[in-house]
Amino acid sequence: AQTVTQSQPEMSVQEAETVTLSCTYDTSESNYYLFWYKQPPSRQMILVIRQEAYKQQNATENRFSVNFQKAAKSFSLKISDSQLGDTAMYFCAFMKRSGGADGLTFGKGTHLIIQP
Amino acid sequence: DVKVTQSSRYLVKRTGEKVFLECVQDMDHENMFWYRQDPGLGLRLIYFSYDVKMKEKGDIPEGYSVSREKKERFSLILESASTNQTSMYLCASSFERGASTDTQYFGPGTRLTVL
Numbered sequence: 257a258q259t260v261t262q263s264q265p266e267m268s269v270q271e272a273e274t275v276t277l278s279c280t281y282d283t284s285e286s287n288y289y290l291f292w293y294k295q296p297p298s299r300q301m302i303l304v305i306r307q308e309a310y311k312q313q314n315a316t317e318n319r320f321s322v323n324f325q326k327a328a329k330s331f332s333l334k335i336s337d338s339q340l341g342d343t344a345m346y347f348c349a350f351m352k353r354s355g356g357a358d359g360l361t362f363g364k365g366t367h368l369i370i371q372p
Numbered sequence: 373d374v375k376v377t378q379s380s381r382y383l384v385k386r387t388g389e390k391v392f393l394e395c396v397q398d399m400d401h402e403n404m405f406w407y408r409q410d411p412g413l414g415l416r417l418i419y420f421s422y423d424v425k426m427k428e429k430g431d432i433p434e435g436y437s438v439s440r441e442k443k444e445r446f447s448l449i450l451e452s453a454s455t456n457q458t459s460m461y462l463c464a465s466s467f468e469r470g471a472s473t474d475t476q477y478f479g480p481g482t483r484l485t486v487l
Contacts, residue, residue, distance in 0.1 A: 260414075289474055301462060301478035347414060351474060357403040357466070359417035359430050360476060 258283045258350050262363035269338055270371050276323075277333045277366050279348030287353040290324065290331045291360065296344040304346070307331065309353075335368075343370045375399070376479035378463055384485045391450040393482050395463030402468040404446035405476060406430075406438065409460040421446055422468070453486045460484075 259282045269275045281290070292304040307315045307324050314322050319336045335342055345367050349360040379394035395404065405420040407430075417430030419438040427438050435457060439447045446465075450457055460483050464476040 291475070293478075299460070299481045301464075301481075303475055303477070306475060349415075353474070357420060357422035357428070357468070359405055359407075359420050360415070360464075362407075362414040362416070364412060364414040 258285070258352065258361045260348050260350050260361050260363040262346075262348055262366050264366045265364070266367040266369070268369040268371060271338060271340060273338055274334065274336050275338055275368065277335075277346050277348075277368065279331045279333070279363055281329050281331065281348070281350050283329070283350065283352070285352045289351045289353060290322075291349040291351070292320070292322070292331075292333045293347045293349060293362075294342075294344045295347065295365075296341075301347075305333065338370050340370050340372060342368060344368060376463055376465055376477055378461075378479040378482050380482050381480065382483050382485075384487065385450075385453050386487055387454060389450075389453050389486075391453045391484065391486075393448040393450075393461055393463075393484070395446045395448070395465075395479055396444055397446075397465040397477070398444065399465065399477075400443065401465035401477075402443070403466045403476075404440065405464040405466075406436075406446070406448045407462045407464065408432070409462055409481070415462060418448065453484075455486050458484060458486045 288309045290307045323332045345365045348363040376397045406418040407415040409415045421440040437449045463479040466476045
């Protein structure tokens with residue numbers, strides 16, 4: 257079984273600052289995907305970024321980037337030039353890639369607050 | 373854009389009632405999922421389906437069942453609702469594994485209260 261740990265229940269930063277959300281995971285799988293999802297107050301879960309474990313290059317999506325350390329089983333999310341609209345719950349998630357459909361294993365989430 | 377819709381945003385039911393939560397996706401996705409979300413626990417997988425009439429148990433299937441009679445629709449059933457099933461329920465869908473992406477797309481959620 258897989259576990260995902262987000263050690264920061266809540267974080268608060270000023271607008272335009274850079275913030276890093278941490279995530280560690282535990283698995284015996286060698287092929288898997290990692291995701292960061294954002295859930296704003298509207299509750300709609302939105303994909304922020306995704307990383308395939310076999311790729312060494314860290315994924316980036318505009319202001320969002322990850323630091324993927326496979327050996328350390330660490331997958332942190334960096335948000336640059338943070339904006340008020342980034343205020344949300346952020347969930348780190350794991351999915352094994354072993355053939356057939358499979359569900360996501362989520363961390364407990366980090367509540368990120370961007371202050372004006 | 374992928375669209376996943378859920379039949380209700382809010383639902384209030386009585387203990388012992390049979391409850392149906394409906395989810396529909398419009399992207400011809402093979403896979404569909406039901407999660408429940410509780411504060412401090414994140415999201416946990418209840419059931420998923422990889423094809424019509426096929427289903428697999430997730431991490432917390434007790435007290436729930438599912439039905440998938442058509443590819444676009446996946447129902448979560450609480451046979452006899454209990455107060456500990458008060459929660460937010462999220463539906464998701466994705467393409468079949470092996471396609472260009474395994475990303476799961478989520479619906480807006482149903483907040484169920486069992487009194």
